[in-house]
């Protein structure tokens with residue numbers, strides 16, 4: 001029997017893309033689709049958050065670990081809550097690279113999100129060179145352990161984990177279902193060393209060039225509970241077909 005705690009989730013990460021017309025199109029499409037038995041989250045650029053109706057579950061792509069104050073250009077968890085967010089992507093590889101977010105920074109953001117009762121979608125994933133070096137699992141453990149150290153293992157019951165191999169993001173080079181399953185199983189096993197119950201119930205989603213055409217096979221892997229979708233989340237039709245592929 002399926003584990004109800006691991007009801008599938010598909011999140012669309014629009015990154016720095018989108019438009020008012022796309023907000024309307026996506027809104028309309030999600031309203032008319034049968035999306036029972038799964039969670040669908042849209043993570044648009046910040047100004048678009050306020051344009052969605054409350055029927056759409058929203059996430060942000062980043063947040064500050066500060067609560068408020070003189071941090072020009074940043075956004076706090078409480079502001080995100082005010083604009084209807086219930087999720088926030090934390091530690092996306094593009095932010096780790098472009099904004100020099102370290103494992104320690106990411107851990108602080110996870111803590112701040114949890115504090116605001118936002119569900120962090122915590123992104124982890126290796127570059128091609130880490131994978132080639134044979135240090136994949138040590139690297140992944142390091143990304144996870146920094147967050148465990150900051151918030152404690154029990155808080156992972158309020159976190160969604162996203163495995164996003166950097167070499168697969170926006171490249172059209174999807175991890176094979178077996179490659180995705182191997183890492184998801186490792187992540188679950190790594191958490192299980194601290195708390196088997198948390199590990200059994202945490203949602204772990206895959207991200208990296210997911211499309212309507214490959215979603216079903218990826219999502220049918222034992223430890224894959226849905227997806228974090230970049231490019232394809234900008235195409236309402238393709239995004240919907242990915243969502244439907246995740247339905248239990």
Ligand code: PGA
Nearest residue numbers: 169170208209229230231
């Ligand atoms: P992609 O991006 O689907 O365009 O590869 C995934 C992500 O970065 O979240």
